[in-house]
Amino acid sequence: MNKAIGKSGIVRALGAMSGTSLDGVDAALIETDGIRIHSFGASAYRAYTDTERELLREALGHWHGPAVNAAGAVIDAAHAELLAQFDEVDLVGFHGQTLAHEPRGRGTLQVGDGGALARALNRPVVWDFRSHDVAQGGEGAPLAPFFHFACAQWIKARAPLAFLNLGGVGNLTWVDPTRAAPEDKGALLAFDTGPANAPVNDLMQARLGQGMDRDGALAAQGQVASGALEQFLADPYFMRTPPKSLDRNDFAKVLELVTELSDADAAATLTAMCAVGVGRGMAHCPHPPERLLVTGGGRHNKVLMEMLRDNLDCPVDPVEIIGLDGDMLEAQAFAHLAVRVARGLPTSCPDTTGVRAAVAGGTLSHPPLVDMLR
Numbered sequence: 591m592n593k594a595i596g597k598s599g600i601v602r603a604l605g606a607m608s609g610t611s612l613d614g615v616d617a618a619l620i621e622t623d624g625i626r627i628h629s630f631g632a633s634a635y636r637a638y639t640d641t642e643r644e645l646l647r648e649a650l651g652h653w654h655g656p657a658v659n660a661a662g663a664v665i666d667a668a669h670a671e672l673l674a675q676f677d678e679v680d681l682v683g684f685h686g687q688t689l690a691h692e693p694r695g696r697g698t699l700q701v702g703d704g705g706a707l708a709r710a711l712n713r714p715v716v717w718d719f720r721s722h723d724v725a726q727g728g729e730g731a732p733l734a735p736f737f738h739f740a741c742a743q744w745i746k747a748r749a750p751l752a753f754l755n756l757g758g759v760g761n762l763t764w765v766d767p768t769r770a771a772p773e774d775k776g777a778l779l780a781f782d783t784g785p786a787n788a789p790v791n792d793l794m795q796a797r798l799g800q801g802m803d804r805d806g807a808l809a810a811q812g813q814v815a816s817g818a819l820e821q822f823l824a825d826p827y828f829m830r831t832p833p834k835s836l837d838r839n840d841f842a843k844v845l846e847l848v849t850e851l852s853d854a855d856a857a858a859t860l861t862a863m864c865a866v867g868v869g870r871g872m873a874h875c876p877h878p879p880e881r882l883l884v885t886g887g888g889r890h891n892k893v894l895m896e897m898l899r900d901n902l903d904c905p906v907d908p909v910e911i912i913g914l915d916g917d918m919l920e921a922q923a924f925a926h927l928a929v930r931v932a933r934g935l936p937t938s939c940p941d942t943t944g945v946r947a948a949v950a951g952g953t954l955s956h957p958p959l960v961d962m963l964r
């Protein structure tokens with residue numbers, strides 16, 4: 591048995607995620623045996639400084655070279671600083687930062703050195719969660735679905751439901767909570783729905799020097815340009831059968847569809863693109879979900895939430911309605927997945943990433959024995 595897993599099987603796992611919006615690192619503790627969630631614990635956030643964020647931004651889309659190395663150093667230092675604040679941690683799940691993602695081409699790259707973090711924290715660390723899945727023919731994303739399955743069981747759901755994460759990119763997990771295990775055929779279906787906040791953020795930065803359309807205030811003043819929306823939906827991505835995944839900038843070209851529009855109309859139109867992309871995605875679900883639970887920063891955008899309600903036939907609510915923390919769900923997911931990796935349990939399957947067979951993605955690095963005995 592792995593040293594991090596005691597007799598009860600319950601592990602105090604600390605997960606850390608740095609998402610596509612490059613705002614900072616989220617970290618959260620959960621107690622889990624990798625199958626069932628036992629309890630949720632403390633969480634913390636560390637924002638990147640402007641200098642750090644610029645170094646990360648410069649490395650986006652690169653696979654190797656000095657910019658990638660500099661980004662890796664930022665990720666390692668920021669995580670070591672944040673995660674050191676937590677006590678009594680058995681195991682760490684370290685996602686790192688995705689710099690490039692081309693699962694059917696050059697692969698997927700998350701920077702961050704789990705071995706170095708294990709030494710810095712003197713704790714075992716699971717990291718590099720996506721590359722095994724890609725090597726086995728999978729998309730390498732999304733990976734949160736196995737945790738969403740555990741969340742559905744945690745709330746004792748009885749009917750199919752869906753989780754929607756609205757970060758830079760949107761990803762949806764349809765869950766049948768009546769199945770015994772997440773890797774069972776038909777238990778899950780997962781895929782990236784399309785762009786979420788990334789295009790609106792890019793518009794706000796380019797036109798107004800702001801990082802986001804806070805609460806959807808600008809979009810609320812605008813009109814959606816239906817022609818631009820139709821051109822967006824003509825993208826072949828929406829015809830592809832899931833599982834399927836995206837890189838942050840795969841839909842960067844949508845900004846060209848709104849160049850002639852006013853700031854407010856452009857914001858409204860890019861916001862609507864996220865909602866209609868989710869609407870198209872729902873058609874892929876095996877059965878209509880009873881409800882859609884929204885996580886990630888986009889749930890704070892009132893206009894986006896209204897547009898989702900207009901586009902979907904089920905109730906749409908932030909995950910807080912079932913007692914979860916929508917800012918920390920991804921960090922919690924990588925804590926849970928770390929425990930699964932340590933136990934040799936799968937973290938993805940054909941229905942979540944398209945991988946040939948269920949796979950436990952991730953590398954487990956231990957601190958040197960001398961540190962563990964200290």
Ligand SMILES: Nc1ncnc2c1ncn2[C@@H]1O[C@H](COP(=O)(O)OP(=O)(O)OP(=O)(O)O)[C@@H](O)[C@H]1O
Pocket residue numbers: 608609610611612613755756757758759760787788791801802803804805806885886887888890891920
């Ligand atoms: N109050 C708000 N109003 C509108 N949008 C918001 C608000 N708060 C956050 N957001 C949006 O959510 C984004 C951050 O979301 P989140 O932290 O879930 O993304 P991420 O984890 O970095 O991305 P991903 O899940 O794609 O890896 C911000 O960049 C912004 O666009």
Ligand SMILES: CC(=O)N[C@H]1[C@@H]2OC[C@@H](O2)[C@@H](O)[C@@H]1O[C@H](C)C(=O)O
Pocket residue numbers: 609610688691698730731732733734735755757758759760761782835836920
């Ligand atoms: C390659 C990569 O890092 N993908 C992220 C990204 O951000 C959202 C969406 O695109 C999702 O596919 C994934 O993250 C979440 C945490 C996941 O793997 O479930």
